[in-house]
Amino acid sequence: MGLQKGKQLCRMVWAGSVCLVVLGLFPGVAMALTVNAPQEVPLGKPFRIQITAEAGLSEIGVHWLGSVLHLPVGGGEKAESFECLLGSDVKSASAGEYALEVRARRGGQEVVVRRWVRLAEAAYPLQRLSLPSSQVDLSQSALDRHYREKARVMRALSRSSPAKHWRLPLKRPVPQAVGSVYGLRREINGQPRSPHRGVDFRAPAGTPVRSVAAGRVALVGDHFFAGKSVYVDHGWGMVSMYFHLRGARVQEGERVGRGAVLGRCGATGRVTGAHLHFGLSLLGQLVDPLPLLNVSSGQ
Ligand SMILES: [Zn+2]
Structure with a gap:
C-alpha cells in the first residue's frame, strides 16, 4: 500500500516533466545539460528533478528560491546523472511561477538551463483554537530566547554537505500514526x-525516534518551542528535524546511520502532550515530509 502510494507520487511528480537541452553558446561546441523537472507542484510539497551532464562539465549548481545546491561532478569521461529533491515552504513561499536554473561550466564557458516551475495553491486544513491569553502571549524574554535559537537553527538548515546520504523512501522516524499534518493553518x-x-x-x-536516513548530526538543541531537538544533515540540502524529545542520544558532529536512534519521544518545549514533531528542510525550505516517507495521514 505504502509502496504503491510512493509510485503514484513518482508518477505524479514526473508527469508533465519536460526535457530541455541547452547546447554550448558557440556553434559546434559539444556541451549539453539536461534537466527534467515538473511544470507544476503544490505549495509545500517536495519534488524531484533529474539532471544529466555530459562529460567534462564542472561546477554544476542548482539555483532555486534564492539557494544553491552544488553537485559533486566527477569530471570523468562519462555523462553523469543526478537526482535531487527540492521544495517550497508553506510559510514563506507564495503561489506563482519560479525559475529553476541549473548552471554548469566547461572551461571558460557557462551553460544555463532555466525551467519555470509553477507553485500551485494547496488546500491545507484550518484549525481554530480558543486558549487563555496566558497560554498564547509570549514574554519579551521568551521571544528574545526564541530569536537566538532561530539563528542557530537557520545556520544548521543552510548546510548542504556535498555527499548524498539519503535514499527514497525515507525511513519512518516512529511507527505510530500521523496526528497533525503539514500545512495545517492555525487560528x-x-x-x-x-x-x-x-x-x-x-x-x-x-x-525510540529514528533517523530517516544516514547523515551527520548538525544541531542538538533545547529550545523554547521545539524542546529537546535533533537536526541531521543528510547531504544535498536535506536536513531532518525531530522535536519535543525526552532527551537526545547523539551529539553534534556525530555520524548516524539510517534508522539510528536519535533519542526518545517526550513532551519537551511548548506542547500539551507527548508526540514527535518531524520536519524536513530541502535547501532551507520546510516541506511536507509525508510523500517521501510513504506514510499517509490516515496511517
Ligand atoms: Zn508539530
Whole structure:
C-alpha cells in the first residue's frame, strides 16, 4: 500500500516533466545539460528533478528560491546523472511561477538551463483554537530566547554537505500514526498563526525516534518551542528535524546511520502532550515530509 502510494507520487511528480537541452553558446561546441523537472507542484510539497551532464562539465549548481545546491561532478569521461529533491515552504513561499536554473561550466564557458516551475495553491486544513491569553502571549524574554535559537537553527538548515546520504523512501522516524499534518493553518483566538511546518506522529513518551536516513548530526538543541531537538544533515540540502524529545542520544558532529536512534519521544518545549514533531528542510525550505516517507495521514 505504502509502496504503491510512493509510485503514484513518482508518477505524479514526473508527469508533465519536460526535457530541455541547452547546447554550448558557440556553434559546434559539444556541451549539453539536461534537466527534467515538473511544470507544476503544490505549495509545500517536495519534488524531484533529474539532471544529466555530459562529460567534462564542472561546477554544476542548482539555483532555486534564492539557494544553491552544488553537485559533486566527477569530471570523468562519462555523462553523469543526478537526482535531487527540492521544495517550497508553506510559510514563506507564495503561489506563482519560479525559475529553476541549473548552471554548469566547461572551461571558460557557462551553460544555463532555466525551467519555470509553477507553485500551485494547496488546500491545507484550518484549525481554530480558543486558549487563555496566558497560554498564547509570549514574554519579551521568551521571544528574545526564541530569536537566538532561530539563528542557530537557520545556520544548521543552510548546510548542504556535498555527499548524498539519503535514499527514497525515507525511513519512518516512529511507527505510530500521523496526528497533525503539514500545512495545517492555525487560528488562535481569531488570530492567524504560522502554519504547521512538519508532521506530528502520535508516539507515546519513550518511543525510540529514528533517523530517516544516514547523515551527520548538525544541531542538538533545547529550545523554547521545539524542546529537546535533533537536526541531521543528510547531504544535498536535506536536513531532518525531530522535536519535543525526552532527551537526545547523539551529539553534534556525530555520524548516524539510517534508522539510528536519535533519542526518545517526550513532551519537551511548548506542547500539551507527548508526540514527535518531524520536519524536513530541502535547501532551507520546510516541506511536507509525508510523500517521501510513504506514510499517509490516515496511517
Ligand atoms: Zn508539530
